Amino acid sequence: MNMFMNRRQTKKEATKRKILEVSLQLFQKQGFGRTTMRDVARKCGIALGTTYNYFPTKEHIALYFFESALETVMERYRKEEPIDAALEEKLFLLLSLELEQIAPYEEFLNLIVTHAIVPTSRLHPWSVDSQRLKMHYLDFVGRILEDAKDKGELSTFGFDSMILSAFWVYHLGIMMFWLGDPSRKKEDTYVLLDKSLRFALNALRGKSPREGRKRR
């Protein structure tokens, strides 16, 4: 939380978080579709009108979940970033931090997916409401990419925005794969992540994927 926030903002933020936590419990317990804003307000002990001040709809609550998860992920990434590592490893770290962050809410995410598929839903990955989240995320990824370009690790041939759009879809795909991954500790997702990142980045670099490695 920002250290320059005043007390009122802090209190507002705390209420938002409380609504989110209570909602997540309710969503996981009785389903996303069956939970109403009224249920949320009652469980929080807040007036329904006040709840609407924070979140106009329960979709907004869900979006807030993703926004705050992303904040945490970016904060952790900044701390743990392996500065000298290759781009593959950096993006791997970013995505695995995302997976780690959402892991406790798997049940909720499974519920939300069916809603997010509907094109008119605010949760749809291309909806107007989710754009802010998307831009925020891609801005962050874009900076990691810039850094790699500065180091001469790869060239994007001016296709940055296209690559970033593709990355948004890729990252959603990884999330979907993770949700349905039955393997032990979901390790298949990490294998897919590892191999697909190598593959894609090598393709971008126009390199053969076979690189030398030492052998004892």
Next chain:
Amino acid sequence: MTRGGNRLPTGAAGRLVRIGVMGAGVLGRNALGGIRKIGAGDERRREIDRQTHEANALRIFDAMTQMKGAFMKLGQMLSVQAPSLPEPYLRRLADLQWEAPPMHGTLMRMQFRNEMGRFPEEVFAEFEREAFAAASLGQVHRARLPSGERVAVKIQYPGIDRSIESDFANLKTMLSTIRLSREQYGEVWEAVEEVRRHFRRELDYGIEADTIDEFRRLLRDRDDVRIPRVTRACSARRVLTMELLEGRHLREYLRTRPPASERDELGTRLLDLFFRQAFDFGILHADPHPGNYLFMEGGRLGLLDFGCAKEFDRPFIEEHKKLFRIPIGDAASLERHYRKFHFYDDADPRKDEKRQALLDMQRVDLAKYHEDRAFDFGDRTHLREVVGGLQRLVGLGLTTRGFVLYVRAKVGLYGLLHQLGARVNCHRGVRKYV
């Protein structure tokens, strides 16, 4: 062969697509070969068969290289265990070498934590993020225990067990596209099952830890041989922590220009170690391959990599020992010996050829065990003759699985001694074991 490739189709679906494509190609070629054979003479037919097999072998090889997974090693092992596969398949398969893709630090740490519950830096006093060696199915990192002991930590690539299982499942599909006789099919299938069992063992580092302990027990009387101690508290199914042995690999060792006497001494011990393992224990710690030995200070030998210890066929070994007592050139005794293996009978039209091949092989390989003097393994002709003789035996069908496994290992030993340029008294080396 390829090194640390990355373009890996993940999961059964991707692999199956590749096999499908390849299988179609093999089928097509078999059919084409069949058409081309119509009206062709015997000689021409054989040539077409050979071409067809050669082309198929290439295709299977290419698909396998791209698929990686179990197939790489599988190819190698099938070439040992299914000698009746058509020769071009074998030749191609024998080239295969399998390696897991390298893991970067983030993935490696994650895999370690999944196995051990904590990150490596929480378990060890020091841990090198960069791997210092590639191991079969994973990679090896240097580390230091809180006690100060330096260790090597082998970490397996995630999900490799299931990817190998899915390769085996796919192999069934592939095998049905190769034109094989019922006997060949049975033999190949049995070999595949054996390789599969082998892989299941190799994937479980707990079994490797047990093997290491067993060899430490078996060779406890040998001060000149070092076997790394396992740290069980820092090991699991996919993580193996063992003592780090300091020493040089063969090539580095030879670069120090060691004197002939030292190389001879090492060669003598390598030979002794081989026959002790093969004839007394019935199990070899690993293939006699330069990478599996470490040349250490004070002339000690470090043994590495117990993940695929080779178990020999006991009855075969017991019979084989007797071979060392048959005088060179004693055709009658040699024939009596080989009759037990049903290599040929009186009705066999090629029996003279076979008898001669076995007699030649005896001279080429076994004469040195009868002479009480140093034999120079640096001699290139010897190695070439042994390999040539072996190929001739295989070509004549004079093989059994037990035989092939053992002989390949022995040729590996000869190769090692050749590189070392060692002169060894083989007679004394083998005497106490036969």
